[in-house]
Amino acid sequence: MVPTGLAQASRVDDPIYREIEGVIENIKARAGWSEGLPAKRNLYGEPITREGGVGPDIFSPIYMKTKPNDPGVKALVELDLYPGRLSKKLKGVELTDHEYERYQILRGKALKKQLHDLVQMPGFNDMPPGVRRDLIEPILDNTREAAQETLLLMFPELVIRMMEQYGGSLTEQYVQ
Numbered sequence: 001m002v003p004t005g006l007a008q009a010s011r012v013d014d015p016i017y018r019e020i021e022g023v024i025e026n027i028k029a030r031a032g033w034s035e036g037l038p039a040k041r042n043l044y045g046e047p048i049t050r051e052g053g054v055g056p057d058i059f060s061p062i063y064m065k066t067k068p069n070d071p072g073v074k075a076l077v078e079l080d081l082y083p084g085r086l087s088k089k090l091k092g093v094e095l096t097d098h099e100y101e102r103y104q105i106l107r108g109k110a111l112k113k114q115l116h117d118l119v120q121m122p123g124f125n126d127m128p129p130g131v132r133r134d135l136i137e138p139i140l141d142n143t144r145e146a147a148q149e150t151l152l153l154m155f156p157e158l159v160i161r162m163m164e165q166y167g168g169s170l171t172e173q174y175v176q
Contacts, residue, residue, distance in 0.1 A: 045108020072115035
């Protein structure tokens with residue numbers, strides 16, 4: 001529906017990968033109207049950007065991707081730990097685009113700091129893989145849970161939606 005040349009030009013204008021969930025959003029992204037769509041984010045909650053193409057970017061069908069030089073990501077890969085994307089639901093309630101973006105950023109910043117602090121600790125790389133794994137896995141869980149708690153404090157309307165979904169009673173189980 002959108003000519004390839006226009007789609008290639010839009011990639012030069014907006015180097016950020018966008019969350020695309022439907023046909024309309026896909027057309028918007030290809031036509032160069034993607035800036036209103038939420039950014040795709042990496043493990044650390046940072047926007048994922050396109051890198052340069054082979055040759056002039058606007059004409060290149062081939063985009064290059066450099067390997068991340070991040071000690072936290074390196075440790076995760078070495079230990080075969082591949083945390084998935086955060087769910088767009090919190091306790092069964094769908095997050096808005098803005099709430100989901102904040103959730104990713106909150107978790108990502110905390111994860112980056114804690115993971116970097118851990119892997120840069122003297123002797124970390126000398127530990128057996130099982131011990132390193134046992135140290136990293138709780139960080140993955142704890143940063144996600146802390147981001148959820150902060151999100152509930154930032155967005156009272158999310159708490160209201162949760163209360164409505166669960167019949168007006170929000171027990172300890174749903175606000176952890």
